[in-house]
Amino acid sequence: MNETLKTIAERYSCRDFADTPLTEEQVRAIAGAALAAPSAMNRQPWHVIVITDKALIDELDAEGMSVLAAAGDKAGYERIKSRGGKIFYNAPCMVMVASDGSDYASMDCGILSQNIALAGHSLGLGSVICGMAGIPLSGPHGEEMKKKLKFPDGYCFGIAVLLGTANSGKEPHEHDRSKLTCLA
Numbered sequence: 168m169n170e171t172l173k174t175i176a177e178r179y180s181c182r183d184f185a186d187t188p189l190t191e192e193q194v195r196a197i198a199g200a201a202l203a204a205p206s207a208m209n210r211q212p213w214h215v216i217v218i219t220d221k222a223l224i225d226e227l228d229a230e231g232m233s234v235l236a237a238a239g240d241k242a243g244y245e246r247i248k249s250r251g252g253k254i255f256y257n258a259p260c261m262v263m264v265a266s267d268g269s270d271y272a273s274m275d276c277g278i279l280s281q282n283i284a285l286a287g288h289s290l291g292l293g294s295v296i297c298g299m300a301g302i303p304l305s306g307p308h309g310e311e312m313k314k315k316l317k318f319p320d321g322y323c324f325g326i327a328v329l330l331g332t333a334n335s336g337k338e339p340h341e342h343d344r345s346k347l348t349c350l351a
């Protein structure tokens with residue numbers, strides 16, 4: 168198996184990060200991998216915001232938990248509580264991907280997020296693509312948070328990826344062969 172296929176096969180979602188910050192070199196490599204992503208008609212309908220300010224990530228986490236706590240359905244809140252009470256698993260780096268909301272933008276942002284996850288794994292970092300990073304932006308302080316994160320005007324949450332040194336590893340998920348048809 169070549170190195171690229173090995174990285175794809177071994178990547179897993181990490182939900183247990185150490186405090187260790189990313190190095191500048193790691194951040195540069197991650198940002199480059201993000202911007203290298205393909206997009207429909209090369210529109211690049213994203214704005215990539217790399218957050219290594221742990222206090223800001225913690226603020227987003229706390230806001231997300233308070234939005235979840237206020238929701239009618241407490242399932243999300245309880246799930247995070249059972250996982251240690253942190254939506255962002257103490258990750259020292261979050262890459263927030265803002266989307267311009269145009270056609271194909273959500274697919275393009277998804278592809279970009281996988282570039283980040285794979286780049287992270289190839290650098291020996293744990294990563295998890297994080298849809299829940301949209302939660303703190305959906306509550307009463309959402310617009311304030313977007314301003315703090317320097318979302319361009321008119322951009323909405325696309326996706327996010329959390330990165331950092333993994334405290335513990337995990338096996339990649341099992342492949343479901345029933346989801347595959349090969350016609351020859």
Ligand SMILES: Cc1cc2nc3c(=O)[nH]c(=O)nc-3n(C[C@H](O)[C@H](O)[C@H](O)COP(=O)(O)O)c2cc1C
Binds near residue numbers: 178181295296339
């Ligand atoms: C679009 C998307 C959103 C996700 N959002 C979250 C999330 O908010 N929190 C989380 O812990 N995992 C999240 N995940 C990770 C999935 O749960 C994970 O990819 C899946 O369980 C398969 O496990 P694996 O990545 O270890 O193979 C997300 C994955 C994708 C692709």
